[in-house]
Amino acid sequence: MTYWQKEEVYDIEQKRQVQSERLITTVNRVYNNVPFYKEKMKAMGIEPGDIKGIGDLDKLPFTTKQDLRDHYPYGLFAAPMEEVVRIHASSGTTGQPTVVxxxxxDIEMWSDMIARSFTAMGVTKKDIVQVAYGYGLFTGGLGAHYGTERLGAATVPISGGNTKKQIQLLQEFGSTVIACTPSYILYIGETMKNMGIDPRSTKLHTGIFGAEPWTEEMREQIESMFGINAMDIYGLSEVLGPGVGFECSARSGMHINDDHFVPEIINPDTLQALPEGQSGELVFTMITKEALPLLRYRTRDITTLHTGQCSCGRTLTRMDKIAGRSDDMLIIRGVNVFPSQIESVLLKVAETAPHYVIIVDRINNLDTLEVWVEVRPEFFTDAIKSLEKIEKHITAELFSLLGLHVKVKLVEPRSIERSEGKAKRIIDKRNK
Known part of the structure; x- marks a missing residue:
C-alpha cells in the first residue's frame, strides 16, 4: 500500500500526542493574536493554560461562518499580513463573502494534503491531471493544482468551463485524471455524446470530484459513462479548501487528515458533542494552520464519524458521505428533506437524466415541493400515458422515502440549465 506521509498510519497514542501538542500551540496562537478569540475565551473563563490536550477540546468556543463575515476581511487572521502569501474567498452569493x-x-501543508489525497486515490507522478475546477478566489483550482505538482504529476491547468476545449485536451493531451465538480463531469460527458464522441474513449482512469454534495447513484452514473473510478474529495475554504478529507481505494468513507484538522460531531440544536457513530453536524478545529486557525468551526455539513483502521491501512478518522447541510435542509410541512435524498431516487430511474431542479414554494400558507427532471432522449415521447407512468413511479418512490407528496414534472432533454461549476439544484420561492 502506498502512503504519502507516515502520519496517515499513526496509532491512537501517536495521533493523540500530535493532536494535543498542536492544539496547545494553536490555542496560544489565537489567544495572543486574535482579539475575537481572546474575548470569547475570557467570557467563558478560559485561558490557554486550561487546555492541556485534545481531551479539553470541548472547553473551547465555537466559530461560525457569521463570525468570519462579521470580521471581514482579515479580523480573524492570526498572522500579520506581511506573512500572508495567498488570499481566497467564498463567492458571497448568500451574504458577505468569507475571506481566508x-x-x-499553510500553502506547503495544503499541497501535502492534496498530494496525500490524490495518492490514496491511485494518482501517481506518471499521471496527467486535468484540473477543471475554477481558478481564482475559489479554492478548488489552485488547491488541486499545487497538490498535483507536489505529487509530481503533470498538471493541465485548464480551470472550469470552456467545455469543448476540455474535451479537446482530454483527447489530445491524453489526460488520465480529471478533477472537477460531479455535475460538470456529467455535462462534459453529455457534450461528448452530442459531438458523437464516446466518453469511454479517453485515457481517463480516475475522476476526483468535490465542491458539491453527490450521491452513490451519481457515482454510478459517472463511472458507467466514462469507465473510470469516481472518487470523492472533501473540503471547505474556511478550513483549507479541497484536501480536508478524501476517499481511498477501499471507498469505505472519506479519511479526514486529522493530524491537521480535528473533527467532532455535534447536535446542531444543543451543540453537545455526539458519540462515534451518531449522525450530526461536522465541526473542525485547525491545529496546524498559521494564517487562519479556526477553533471548533461549524461546517453545517451533516455526517457520521468512524475511527479504527481502514482496510487500506490508514488510521485517519473516516467520515460518511455528506448527507446534506443543516442550512440546506428543507423543512416541508414539518418533514426534513435533504436534496441528496431526492437525487438518490431520481438517479435510480432509467428513463431520467441526472439533471434536475427542486422548487419549493408556499401556496395558501402550505409548503409545496416540486421536482423537475429531464427525460433521457431515448425515452422522450409525445405519448402522454408513457410520461405519466414515469411521473407516477417517481412520485411513489419519493413518497415512500420522504412520506411527502412531491409533484414531479418531466421536462425535455437538455432543457434544464447546465453548470460549469457548482450546480444550482434548489429554487426556494418562499422567501421571495
Missing part, C-alpha cells in the same frame, strides 16, 4: 488567508507554511 494562507502563509507560506
Amino acid at each position: 488567508g494562507y502563509t507560506k507554511n
Whole structure:
C-alpha cells in the first residue's frame, strides 16, 4: 500500500500526542493574536493554560461562518499580513463573502494534503491531471493544482468551463485524471455524446470530484459513462479548501487528515458533542494552520464519524458521505428533506437524466415541493400515458422515502440549465 506521509498510519497514542501538542500551540496562537478569540475565551473563563490536550477540546468556543463575515476581511487572521502569501474567498452569493488567508507554511501543508489525497486515490507522478475546477478566489483550482505538482504529476491547468476545449485536451493531451465538480463531469460527458464522441474513449482512469454534495447513484452514473473510478474529495475554504478529507481505494468513507484538522460531531440544536457513530453536524478545529486557525468551526455539513483502521491501512478518522447541510435542509410541512435524498431516487430511474431542479414554494400558507427532471432522449415521447407512468413511479418512490407528496414534472432533454461549476439544484420561492 502506498502512503504519502507516515502520519496517515499513526496509532491512537501517536495521533493523540500530535493532536494535543498542536492544539496547545494553536490555542496560544489565537489567544495572543486574535482579539475575537481572546474575548470569547475570557467570557467563558478560559485561558490557554486550561487546555492541556485534545481531551479539553470541548472547553473551547465555537466559530461560525457569521463570525468570519462579521470580521471581514482579515479580523480573524492570526498572522500579520506581511506573512500572508495567498488570499481566497467564498463567492458571497448568500451574504458577505468569507475571506481566508494562507502563509507560506499553510500553502506547503495544503499541497501535502492534496498530494496525500490524490495518492490514496491511485494518482501517481506518471499521471496527467486535468484540473477543471475554477481558478481564482475559489479554492478548488489552485488547491488541486499545487497538490498535483507536489505529487509530481503533470498538471493541465485548464480551470472550469470552456467545455469543448476540455474535451479537446482530454483527447489530445491524453489526460488520465480529471478533477472537477460531479455535475460538470456529467455535462462534459453529455457534450461528448452530442459531438458523437464516446466518453469511454479517453485515457481517463480516475475522476476526483468535490465542491458539491453527490450521491452513490451519481457515482454510478459517472463511472458507467466514462469507465473510470469516481472518487470523492472533501473540503471547505474556511478550513483549507479541497484536501480536508478524501476517499481511498477501499471507498469505505472519506479519511479526514486529522493530524491537521480535528473533527467532532455535534447536535446542531444543543451543540453537545455526539458519540462515534451518531449522525450530526461536522465541526473542525485547525491545529496546524498559521494564517487562519479556526477553533471548533461549524461546517453545517451533516455526517457520521468512524475511527479504527481502514482496510487500506490508514488510521485517519473516516467520515460518511455528506448527507446534506443543516442550512440546506428543507423543512416541508414539518418533514426534513435533504436534496441528496431526492437525487438518490431520481438517479435510480432509467428513463431520467441526472439533471434536475427542486422548487419549493408556499401556496395558501402550505409548503409545496416540486421536482423537475429531464427525460433521457431515448425515452422522450409525445405519448402522454408513457410520461405519466414515469411521473407516477417517481412520485411513489419519493413518497415512500420522504412520506411527502412531491409533484414531479418531466421536462425535455437538455432543457434544464447546465453548470460549469457548482450546480444550482434548489429554487426556494418562499422567501421571495
